[in-house]
Amino acid sequence: MIIPVTCAIILFEGKVLATQRSESMNLPGLWEFPGGKVESGESPEDCLHREIKEELNIKIDLWDRWDFSEHSYQPGKTIQLIPFLASYKAGELILSEHAAFRWLGLSELFEVNWAQADIPIVQELSRKWESIQKNY
């Protein structure tokens, strides 16, 4: 089974938002880009706007869709993590599900313990960091 999950790489003032999964979620304590499972009949973009509003109470603009990262945390169940580059648009950030958040600069990207599926995406972000900061 492949489970499509969207996630947002949210940029603001030269930093990127990372959120920590709470005890009530899968993979508790690990860090991720916020987002969630795509519901049937929903586009990845609509899913991400919905999840970000639900989880963080903010609005974002989506810029670019990156290649997905696939990871199996358990046999027969693969997460297909679809990242979108995004920027913060409006609203006060209030966590409804996560335990914590951090705005990370380039040198801090690997300070948090990322979920496995996110690692290739964080590596790509690190490689593209300078050009992304120029363009967004």
Ligand SMILES: Nc1nc2c([nH]c(=O)n2[C@@H]2O[C@H](COP(=O)(O)OP(=O)(O)OP(=O)(O)O)[C@@H](O)[C@H]2O)c(=O)[nH]1
């Ligand atoms: N949102 C999100 N989920 C991720 C990331 N990386 C990663 O491995 N996952 C995994 O993808 C799955 C997404 O589930 P979720 O719990 O965030 O999504 P959801 O709110 O729609 O699920 P639910 O309604 O079943 O609780 C989880 O198994 C989570 O551990 C990530 O960067 N963002």
